[in-house]
Amino acid sequence: MLCTSHLKDEISIYIHVPFCSRKCIYCDFASTTHTELMKDYFENLEKEIDLYAGELRGKHVKTLYFGGGTPSHVPIKYIERIIEKLANYLFLNVEEATFEFNPEDVKHELVKGLFEIGINRASIGLQTSSDDILGVLGRPYTFDEFRKSYSILRESFENVNVDLMYSLPFEKVEDVEQDLKVIEELNPSHVSFYELEIHEEVPLYSMIKNGQVRLPSEDESEVMYDKIVEKMESMGYERYEISSWTKDKPCQHNLKYWENEEYMGFGLSAGSHLLHKRWVNTTEINDYILKVRKGERPTVYESNNSDFEEACETLFMGLRLSDGVDTEKMKKEFGENFEKAFSRIKKFCGEILECSPRLRLTKLGMKFSAMVLRELA
Amino acid sequence: MFDNSLIRNISIIAHIDHGKSTLADRILELTNSVEARKMHAQYLDTMEIEQERGITIKAQPVKILYNAKDGKAYEINIIDTPGHVDFSYEVSRSLAACEGAILLVDATQGVEAQTVANAYLAIENNLEIVPVINKIDMPNANVEETQRELYDTLGIRPEETLLVSAKTGEGVPELMEEVVKRIPAPSGSPEDKLRALIFDANYDPYKGVVAHVRIFEGKLSTKDVIEMMSTKATHEVVEVGIFSPYMTPTNILSAGEVGYVAASMREAREARVGDTITLAVNPAKEPLPGYKEAKPVVYAGLYPTDPKDYEELRKGLERFKLNDAAFVFEPDNSSALGFGFRCGFLGLLHMEIVVERLEREYNLDVIATAPNVVYEVEMNNGETVRITDPAKMPKEGTYLRIREPYVDLSIMTPVDTMGAVMNFIQNEKRGEFVSTENAGKNRVTLNFKMPMSEMIFDFFDKIKAISHGYASMDYDFAEYRESKLVKIGILVNKEPVEALSTVVHESKAYKVAKALVESIAEKMPRQQFEIPIQATARGRIIARATVKAYRKDVLAKCYGGDVTRKMKLLKKQKEGKKRMRMLGNVSISKDVFLSILSIGKEDKN
Numbered sequence: 001m002l003c004t005s006h007l008k009d010e011i012s013i014y015i016h017v018p019f020c021s022r023k024c025i026y027c028d029f030a031s032t033t034h035t036e037l038m039k040d041y042f043e044n045l046e047k048e049i050d051l052y053a054g055e056l057r058g059k060h061v062k063t064l065y066f067g068g069g070t071p072s073h074v075p076i077k078y079i080e081r082i083i084e085k086l087a088n089y090l091f092l093n094v095e096e097a098t099f100e101f102n103p104e105d106v107k108h109e110l111v112k113g114l115f116e117i118g119i120n121r122a123s124i125g126l127q128t129s130s131d132d133i134l135g136v137l138g139r140p141y142t143f144d145e146f147r148k149s150y151s152i153l154r155e156s157f158e159n160v161n162v163d164l165m166y167s168l169p170f171e172k173v174e175d176v177e178q179d180l181k182v183i184e185e186l187n188p189s190h191v192s193f194y195e196l197e198i199h200e201e202v203p204l205y206s207m208i209k210n211g212q213v214r215l216p217s218e219d220e221s222e223v224m225y226d227k228i229v230e231k232m233e234s235m236g237y238e239r240y241e242i243s244s245w246t247k248d249k250p251c252q253h254n255l256k257y258w259e260n261e262e263y264m265g266f267g268l269s270a271g272s273h274l275l276h277k278r279w280v281n282t283t284e285i286n287d288y289i290l291k292v293r294k295g296e297r298p299t300v301y302e303s304n305n306s307d308f309e310e311a312c313e314t315l316f317m318g319l320r321l322s323d324g325v326d327t328e329k330m331k332k333e334f335g336e337n338f339e340k341a342f343s344r345i346k347k348f349c350g351e352i353l354e355c356s357p358r359l360r361l362t363k364l365g366m367k368f369s370a371m372v373l374r375e376l377a
Numbered sequence: 378m379f380d381n382s383l384i385r386n387i388s389i390i391a392h393i394d395h396g397k398s399t400l401a402d403r404i405l406e407l408t409n410s411v412e413a414r415k416m417h418a419q420y421l422d423t424m425e426i427e428q429e430r431g432i433t434i435k436a437q438p439v440k441i442l443y444n445a446k447d448g449k450a451y452e453i454n455i456i457d458t459p460g461h462v463d464f465s466y467e468v469s470r471s472l473a474a475c476e477g478a479i480l481l482v483d484a485t486q487g488v489e490a491q492t493v494a495n496a497y498l499a500i501e502n503n504l505e506i507v508p509v510i511n512k513i514d515m516p517n518a519n520v521e522e523t524q525r526e527l528y529d530t531l532g533i534r535p536e537e538t539l540l541v542s543a544k545t546g547e548g549v550p551e552l553m554e555e556v557v558k559r560i561p562a563p564s565g566s567p568e569d570k571l572r573a574l575i576f577d578a579n580y581d582p583y584k585g586v587v588a589h590v591r592i593f594e595g596k597l598s599t600k601d602v603i604e605m606m607s608t609k610a611t612h613e614v615v616e617v618g619i620f621s622p623y624m625t626p627t628n629i630l631s632a633g634e635v636g637y638v639a640a641s642m643r644e645a646r647e648a649r650v651g652d653t654i655t656l657a658v659n660p661a662k663e664p665l666p667g668y669k670e671a672k673p674v675v676y677a678g679l680y681p682t683d684p685k686d687y688e689e690l691r692k693g694l695e696r697f698k699l700n701d702a703a704f705v706f707e708p709d710n711s712s713a714l715g716f717g718f719r720c721g722f723l724g725l726l727h728m729e730i731v732v733e734r735l736e737r738e739y740n741l742d743v744i745a746t747a748p749n750v751v752y753e754v755e756m757n758n759g760e761t762v763r764i765t766d767p768a769k770m771p772k773e774g775t776y777l778r779i780r781e782p783y784v785d786l787s788i789m790t791p792v793d794t795m796g797a798v799m800n801f802i803q804n805e806k807r808g809e810f811v812s813t814e815n816a817g818k819n820r821v822t823l824n825f826k827m828p829m830s831e832m833i834f835d836f837f838d839k840i841k842a843i844s845h846g847y848a849s850m851d852y853d854f855a856e857y858r859e860s861k862l863v864k865i866g867i868l869v870n871k872e873p874v875e876a877l878s879t880v881v882h883e884s885k886a887y888k889v890a891k892a893l894v895e896s897i898a899e900k901m902p903r904q905q906f907e908i909p910i911q912a913t914a915r916g917r918i919i920a921r922a923t924v925k926a927y928r929k930d931v932l933a934k935c936y937g938g939d940v941t942r943k944m945k946l947l948k949k950q951k952e953g954k955k956r957m958r959m960l961g962n963v964s965i966s967k968d969v970f971l972s973i974l975s976i977g978k979e980d981k982n
Contacts, residue, residue: 014937067936194933218903222928243933257937271938280941301941313940320935371906371926377947 011059011274012256013090015045015082016267018069018285021104024138025207028199030269030283031069037285041267042078044292046085048266051297055264055274056089063253064097066119069268072105076113083117096121096252098161103141106149115156121251122153123161123192129182130175133168136213143182150186159249161190166228167221168196169204169213176224180231191237191245193228195221225367242320242369258321260314276305278313307334311341315359316376320369324360344375382562384633386454386591388472388504390496391481392489392849396511400481400543401439401455405622407549408441408453438577438589438635439622445557453556454620454635456576456591458495464723465853466671467577469498470651473667474576474591474635477505477560479552480533484510484518484540487817488526489849490789496531505560508533509552514542526817563593563633570661571595571603573630573638573654578645580699584616586642587624589635590654593665596631602657603640606664607649611657612640645702671703673721674782674829674854676765677728678709678746679735680717686742687716693739694718697731704731709766711876719766722748725833750830752880753780753857768875770864773915779880780857782829785811788840790848792819797843799823806831807882826855828882865890867897868911868918883914890920898922 019038020031049056064086066079079099086092098121099114106124128134129143141149153160162183166176183191196215198205207213216224229239237245241258244251256263264272269283279302282288291298305313311334318325330338342359349355352365352372361369391397438456445451458471472478478499482488499506508531510523524535539555541548565572577589590597597603601614616639618626630636642648650671653664681690694706704727709719722728728748735741752764755777764770786808790798795813802808808827816822832852840848863886867877877897881889890912898910901924908924935943 016938192934195928197933218928225928254936257935257940263937265937269938271940273937273940278941280938303941313944316944317935317940368907368926368928370928370932373932374947374951377944377951 009058009060010062010262011056011090012063012065012253012261012263013061013086014065014067014253014263014265014270015071016067016069016265016270016281017071017074017100018268019073020068020070020102021073022138022140025204026137026196026198026202028197028202029069030285032285034285035073037289038074038078040289041285042074042081044289045082045267047292047295048298049082049085049089051292051295052264052266053089056086058089058091060091060093061086062093062095063256064092064094065253066097066099068100070102070105071099072101072110076110076117079114080117092118094118094120096159098123098251098253100125101149101153103146103149106152108152108155111152111156120157121159121161121249122157123163123190124150124153125163126150126179126182127163127165128168128171128175129179130171133171133175136169147186150188159190160188161192161251162186162188163192163194165194165196166224167216169208169215171216171224173220173223173227176227177231180228180235183232184235189247189249190251191232192243193232193245194243195225222367229363229367238322239366240322242366255321258317260310260317276307276310278303278305306337308337308340310334311337312344312376315341315345316373319359319361319373319376322360322366324354324358327356327359330359341376345372348372381564381633383449384452384454384563385477385556385560386456386475386563386633386635387556387560388456388458388475388478388499389481390458390472390478390492390499391511392483392486392492395481395483395486395489395492396543397457397481400479400509400511400541400549401457403543403546403549404455404553405439405441407546407553408443438620440619440635441621443553443557446554447557451557452634453553454591456635464727465494465498466669466723467650468495469502469667470574470576472499472502472504473665474574475502475504476563477507477556479556480506480508480531481511482509482523482527484512484520484523485515487519487523487820488530488789490787490822490851491849493530493789493816493822494787494851494853506531506533507552507555507559508538510538510540511543513540514545514547522818526820529815529817530822565592565594565632567594567596567631569594569632570659571597571654571656572661572665573597574665575648575650575652575654577650578648578702580645581624581639584639586639586645586648586699588638588640588642588648588654589620590630590638591635592630592632594632594661595656596629597638597654597656598629599626603638603654604657604660605647605649606653606655606661607668607670608647608652610647612642612647614638614640643699645699649702671723673703673705673723673751673765675722675724675728675748675750675833677720677722677748678711678714678717678766679706679720679732680714680744680746682742682744684715690718690735690741690743693735693741694720697735697739701731703727711768714876721751721765748833749880750782750828750833752862754778755780764880767864767880768878770878770880773864778859779862781860781862783826783855783858784829784832784852785855786825786827786850786852788823788825788848788850789816789820790823790844792821794844794847795821795823798840798848801839801843802827806836807884827852828858828860829854830881863914865893865919866913867893868909868913869897870908871911873913886914887919890914894920894922898924903927 018031019035020033022033023031097119099119101122101124103124126146127139131142164179208215232245237247239245240250262274268285268288269281271280279299281298282300288298315325352362354360354362389397438454440452440454443451443453456471456474458468480496508527510520512518513520524538527533539548539552541552572593573590575588575590579587581587597617599614599617602611603614604611616626617630617636618624619636624637651668655661681687698704703723705721706718710716732743732745735743749767753761754764754771755761757775757777788798802825803810806827808825811824811826814822861883862880863883865879865881867874894910894912903925907926910922911918912920
């Protein structure tokens, strides 16, 4: 009993900071360059936290995450105030507090300040080490500038994640190989290596359609993928999730998402999962401010998941992990709903999916994860 | 009116590029038959494609006047012959319209298989042959060896041969004298009942179908009512005339002459090549010998690139058919390709020419599927059906036997490549060796019987490669033979796709099945999931390949705020996919499907 009540008392917190100096052509996150809204936004973000006082009160926070947008783009005072606000309701015995940086914002003073208020993990977006491609993507820094920013971060933080992408516009396999050399040299404790996702609403999508931008072919990007997997492994990184690699410090906060644990997100576009309930905030900053100002919760989606949906989502997220999910535990928790969810992907058992004792993607399955995961939608 | 004895009707038999059209041009020049300004190089090849490829497809007759050294003016009708083996029946009819033929051989290349075949056709038709060795001005001309080959292959003695250069005109006046001397005048009488041989036809937008004829006996005038002896159909003659070289009305044609007849005929099949024209009143008793109905031997699907052009394509094919009686088509539709036509051709070149002409002259954007031969299937109930589409091959157990067409194939090749050619035809192409003959100092003619289907893919190129470019060949339909054929079915994601099935000999089933599934898997774009491509024969799976799944997707990252959004996106994609289903349960674009269906097409030439 003690154990269960302790679990229920624990929650992870996400704070979304949507401001950016410019919008990258591929970005589909909720972000804005209207920094004049900053003051309003943070005032209302504090208010939003108040609106959930009931859900938050008395809970313990083990992981905290400031994501964006670009949290590093806003004055540190706003961050301090948010932490103070959270401390009003929650026990902040935080083991991992992550803060996202863009290379152009990293300054000694900011980094020191964040370290002093309790941030202990930094995540920095490099995306690619090719200056040419950075230019195409609209990222406002060069690789040399990134390198300086990275060293500044490392002065304060032991645990630093570097974000990289592959299959980028005009990218060649050699570019990816260069990225891998950079990882070898910088030796960060954590690396996220994403394949570029292209959503219809971003400028890059129409640039590709118009033929202005050429992307690597399916086959080329498969070669890139293979190179990444091979080289990261040989450098001693462990792949614990589809796109996440670490030497010894998996991201505790993200693990909560993938294990489908409970978390609450505040700010634009943030999502929450609590007591089988899922809700997501609006992605429109004006909408957000107006709603919260009126004392309304700024959600655009709320759903009480059925046990079956919950089982599907638990599998959907859990299969992203190299360890997959614990079949026995899921059977106990979801019963026949687990069987029903599992039946959708049973056909992959074998080369793609290891089905006992744990249910998890094989190495080959990781490569074609989308094929399996989409069956759960 | 001309005296019969002053007429000479001749053909020129030559291999592609041996200089037939150039020779014809020199003859026209020599006789001032074509005004200089009208004369573009190579008058006889009037079709754009012919001029580009340097081959003659439609025979184009021309009448010239030649003032011979004996002081008399001779009327010489040159009836050109198509230069490709697909049109051997047309060649035989053109030859039948003549009393003699110039046999033209290139001194730099020697005698070719097809030339020999056509020379034999001429001999069978009792034509007087005037052998001519061309290109003697070329530094690499080998007159002696060419003479030797003519002797070995056709028994023509060196002293009979004339030496010319069609390019410079050297020897051409002498040739004309020999034509007049050696080739006999036509013999029929204008007083007999009319018998005129149709050796070709074309479509004229104003005159309708125009039959090209040789009058053997009797007379033919404007307003006569004529009867087609094969169909008994009658027509009133609107116009008769000669080719001098363009169509020129003359009101009357009589025995021995070559000309044209227009009689308000609307379709090419109303004037069939090889048919005999007589008069409806007082008709001839017997037609001229040798009439055959041209039967397509090769079929393929023709589809408009854009489905909305279906009607255009139908109209184009109808107009095309007016000009080409050998071409047949019927509407066809496939679940994957939509509406199109199943078309029959005399052979592979005929098919290629039709497709090209449809695109150039009729402005249609056409895609052709891989061709196949026509199979004869004897059903359990004794009925025999002709299968023009492998997808429609009856089920195993419903028929007693399948027969496939065989050709008589002759290949002339240098002696040192003989072994390789024999090995290729016998071991890879199911050919049966029949005989070998000398064909010059270092050359042989190899005769085979071979299934026609073996010629469709990977044949001409291979023969050329094996013989280092020296082999030449000729073939003609021989017979239908019972054969151990199997239908290879294709399953895409475990569902059969009839349009992809094919028929092969059982000894090749595994090899073909493997190549087929691998090629399909390679051509299909990646899918949302892995797709097995399987080949079946006699109810068993005999080959398998896999289409890879997509990797590029929208699931590279997924965090707390993304779960709902990603799930929704995936659901939307799933629904979109349902709407796109075309091939089995796999979504696949028409372009890809067509590229699969034309597998091997690129290997053909």
